Amino acid sequence: MGLHGKNLKRKGFMNMFFSGALMVVMLCFLVLTEEAADMRYKRGELEEMLQFDYRVEAYYLLLETGSLTLDGERGYGSFTEYFITDTYDEKRYIEITDCMDHILIAGFFEGSERVRYEVWR
Amino acid sequence: MKYGARSGRFMMEMMLYIVLSVFLMGAFTRLYSGIIVDYKENITFLKHTDYAYRAFEVLKVDFYTHTEAFALNGDELKIRKSDYITGNEILLKQRDQRLVYQFGTTIQVLCHDVEDVNMRILGEVLMIELVFSDVTYERSFKIGK
Numbered sequence: 266m267g268l269h270g271k272n273l274k275r276k277g278f279m280n281m282f283f284s285g286a287l288m289v290v291m292l293c294f295l296v297l298t299e300e301a302a303d304m305r306y307k308r309g310e311l312e313e314m315l316q317f318d319y320r321v322e323a324y325y326l327l328l329e330t331g332s333l334t335l336d337g338e339r340g341y342g343s344f345t346e347y348f349i350t351d352t353y354d355e356k357r358y359i360e361i362t363d364c365m366d367h368i369l370i371a372g373f374f375e376g377s378e379r380v381r382y383e384v385w386r
Numbered sequence: 387m388k389y390g391a392r393s394g395r396f397m398m399e400m401m402l403y404i405v406l407s408v409f410l411m412g413a414f415t416r417l418y419s420g421i422i423v424d425y426k427e428n429i430t431f432l433k434h435t436d437y438a439y440r441a442f443e444v445l446k447v448d449f450y451t452h453t454e455a456f457a458l459n460g461d462e463l464k465i466r467k468s469d470y471i472t473g474n475e476i477l478l479k480q481r482d483q484r485l486v487y488q489f490g491t492t493i494q495v496l497c498h499d500v501e502d503v504n505m506r507i508l509g510e511v512l513m514i515e516l517v518f519s520d521v522t523y524e525r526s527f528k529i530g531k
Contacts, residue, residue: 290410294413294417297417297421298417298420301420301421301424304424304428305424308427308428308431311431311435312431312435312521315435315439315523316522316523316524319442319523319524319525319526320524322525322526323511323513323524323525323526326511326526326527326528327508327509327511327526329528330509330510330511330528330530331509331510332508332509332510332511333508333509347508347513
């Protein structure tokens with residue numbers, strides 16, 4: 266009988282094998298759930314990005330047609346309704362600035378500038 | 387005596403294995419169904435996003451070319467195009483679960499699966515909101531001359 270056969274017959278070998286298999290299964294579990302959570306987060310982010318883009322565009326059109334006017338030097342676009350407020354959220358905001366000859370609309374998403382529109386007078 | 391003791395231990399082990407395998411099978415079924423559900427949700431999200439994006443792009447092109455006038459009546463938009471366009475009276479509305487153009491009696495489908503369509507006008511800007519089962523998108527268009 267070879268060494269291999271002896272090893273298989275050794276007491277407790279199969280138990281060790283099954284514990285290893287169980288650990289691999291658990292690892293697979295962990296990886297798959299992590300991946301799923303990641304995907305869910307990414308999906309939400311994609312949705313918010315598109316909605317954000319459309320909203321910045323809306324502010325551009327509103328300011329361009331004169332349906333909305335900017336009082337003062339700087340304002341921030343609201344995300345619930347279409348009006349300009351003084352308060353903004355650090356995470357994502359639409360900054361509307363009155364530069365002498367044009368109005369600058371910049372969308373900041375997760376800390377970096379994402380879109381920019383200019384309305385020339 | 388000795389034989390009986392060994393037999394009992396064997397039965398015990400078998401039962402343990404059965405319980406363990408049932409537990410594992412349950413866990414795997416749960417994982418598998420979770421993956422399938424996630425996959426379906428992701429596909430639906432991408433599909434609806436794509437539908438909305440495409441519908442908005444088509445609307446944008448149509449609104450910005452050869453248009454004369456717009457009239458909003460509830461959630462139905464009447465578009466009047468230039469006289470040299472054939473079928474220049476267009477009605478944009480929701481029909482069942484679709485967003486459609488209606489030229490006289492002819493229908494052109496713009497977007498499927500939509501649950502609700504809301505339109506409103508703010509000054510010279512028209513906002514169209516498409517509500518799907520999982521996402522909502524709103525885009526605005528310039529309709530003033």
